[in-house]
Amino acid sequence: MISFLPRPLHGLIMAILLLTNTVFWVSQLYILVILKLILPIKSVRLVISDVMSLLAQTWAACNSQIANHLMRIDWDIRLPANLNRRGQYLACANHQSWNDIFVLMRAFGYKAPFFKFFLKQELIWVPLLGLAWWGLDYPFMKRHTRDQLAKNPALKGKDMETTRRACEKFKDLPVMVLNFLEGTRFTEKKHAAQNSPYQHLLKPKSGGFAFATSAFGERLNALLDITIVYPDGSVGFWEFLCGDVRRVIVDVREITIPSEFYDGDYESDAQFRGRYHRWIASLWAEKDARISALLESSTR
Secondary structure, three states, rough: OOOOHHHHHHHHHHHHHHHHHHHHHHHHHHHHHHHHHHOOOOHHHHHHHHHHHHHHHHHHHHHHHHHHHHOOEEEEEEEOOOOOOOOEEEEEEEOOOHHHHHHHHHHHHOOOOOEEOEEEEHHHHHHHHHHHHOOOOOEEOOOOOHHHHHOOOHHHHHHHHHHHHHHHHHHOOOEEEOOOOOOOOOOHHHHHHOOOOOOOOOOOOOOOHHHHHHHHHHOOOOOEEEEEEEEOOOOHHHHHHHHOEEEEEEEEEEOOHHHHHHHHOOOHHHHHHHHHHHHHHHHHHHHHHHHHHHHHHOOO
């Protein structure tokens, strides 16, 4: 452990180690990205994608080992016993900070497929990681505002088509598609601005999740409802690297998605959209109550 060191030095050492680990594994991924580009045979590309996901999980496992040996964090991780590493899952989680990604890597390890999530198209230009995300088949979404849609109605449905294409790539691969339904990180300011009906959560945005549910269909194993709790409060990633996070709870429930949501038309059918909204709202209300219970139990 390096917890005896001054906080800035602790953070610097952790940052250097995690960056070094990332550069090492991303360089391996780049080799496979090139092979994926020059070998258009579908069966070969599927094998390459599978190997790339394994490399990404190994990168995540190395990050976790660094944290295990050098950071003093009490992990309380509660996973379903029957997770399938070769399965297909949708997953939703509350979102408080960039630490959530690291926490999810630590929580799942090799017990489930490596998670993937939808990214804004601009993130493909992120140094080091953008090309790696593309090679790992992370879907890149071009968000359209209401004004853009009003000026160009042809843009309507593009997000759904992007989601369908992404899920088509995943149909022959183990995958966990993760969605932070709040759409942004929780802050008290955002919570007040939304007048959110939940104590610990922002309002969920269910459109993208509905598209993914429909695109995957009944081949999904389940929905993984992930609740992340920092009993001592959420902090930024630099504070995390400095050792300020001492306790983390990750509670995962496996939920069967109602079959009616596999075939409906979220965009055009108002009644279906209303039923889907109510289902997501009930999940979110349960999550809010679970966060309260987990925080209360952590103080005993």
